[in-house]
Amino acid sequence: MPALNDLYKKYKDRAEFYIVYIQEAHPVDAWQMDVNVKEGALLATTKTLDDRTKAADTCVIKLGLDLPALVDKPDDAVERAYTGWPDRLYVVDTNGKIAFKSAPGPFGFKPEDVESTLKRLLAGGGSQAQRLTGSETEEAPSPVL
Amino acid sequence: MKWLLRVFIVIAVLYATLFAVVAVAMMQPPVRFGQFMKRMPPALVWGLLPAQSMWLRARAGTLAVGQEAPDFTLPRYKGNGAVTLSAHRGVRPVVLVFGSYT
Numbered sequence A: 001m002p003a004l005n006d007l008y009k010k011y012k013d014r015a016e017f018y019i020v021y022i023q024e025a026h027p028v029d030a031w032q033m034d035v036n037v038k039e040g041a042l043l044a045t046t047k048t049l050d051d052r053t054k055a056a057d058t059c060v061i062k063l064g065l066d067l068p069a070l071v072d073k074p075d076d077a078v079e080r081a082y083t084g085w086p087d088r089l090y091v092v093d094t095n096g097k098i099a100f101k102s103a104p105g106p107f108g109f110k111p112e113d114v115e116s117t118l119k120r121l122l123a124g125g126g127s128q129a130q131r132l133t134g135s136e137t138e139e140a141p142s143p144v145l
Numbered sequence B: 001m002k003w004l005l006r007v008f009i010v011i012a013v014l015y016a017t018l019f020a021v022v023a024v025a026m027m028q029p030p031v032r033f034g035q036f037m038k039r040m041p042p043a044l045v046w047g048l049l050p051a052q053s054m055w056l057r058a059r060a061g062t063l064a065v066g067q068e069a070p071d072f073t074l075p076r077y078k079g080n081g082a083v084t085l086s087a088h089r090g091v092r093p094v095v096l097v098f099g100s101y102t
Helices: A002-011 A034-039 A049-063 A077-082 A111-122 A128-132 B002-026 B030-038 B042-048 B051-058
Strands: A016-021 A069-071 A088-092 A098-101 B073-075 B082-084 B094-099
Touching: A002 A016, A002 A111, A002 B094, A016 A049, A016 A077, A049 A069, A069 B073, A077 B094, A088 A111, A098 A111, B002 B030, B002 B042, B002 B051
Parallel strands: A016 A069, A016 B094
Antiparallel strands: A088 A098, A088 B094, B073 B082
């Protein structure tokens, strides 16, 4: 994910970045994919926080991510609240409101979409609430078939 | 001509059934959806159905731009305590990247 690392490098002094490591999309005990077998990424569905932290190791190290990571608890509560699986991007503004929500992955995972929101939020001037009511597009789903 | 109509109806019913089954599966929790997809020939789903728009709809979620972001406290990967989302209020915007490796 070089695009994520680039974004992080560019904005880390002005925004917080967190990976929220959630349940694997293609664990060996469910919907395993050939590409993961080839890469040796054989991760099982995780049921405890320990297991999940170990699986997060593979994720953070293999993807070479520089961003700080958090581990969703085995109850998947945060994933469910945000509909984060299999992957998704959000930006939360300084009022604690959602400023950007991507479409669900794998179709909606485009780190470059985050940048325009960050630029807007960091531009300063005017209250954030005012900027939020602007005509900003809510979700940017990729072209529908 | 009657047999042609019958064939058409059978195909239409099969297609509608496939559509409904996959649509319901997409709304299941991740692990259950994964177990369903494991048993499905991918060509049937991605080839025959408008699977991408079905997916975007099924996983649209309940949160919208402008709404309060649900607060959470999650442990940091590799220890060093936990992070609470609301602690960043009034300080800096937060980018959340949900994901896994596979």
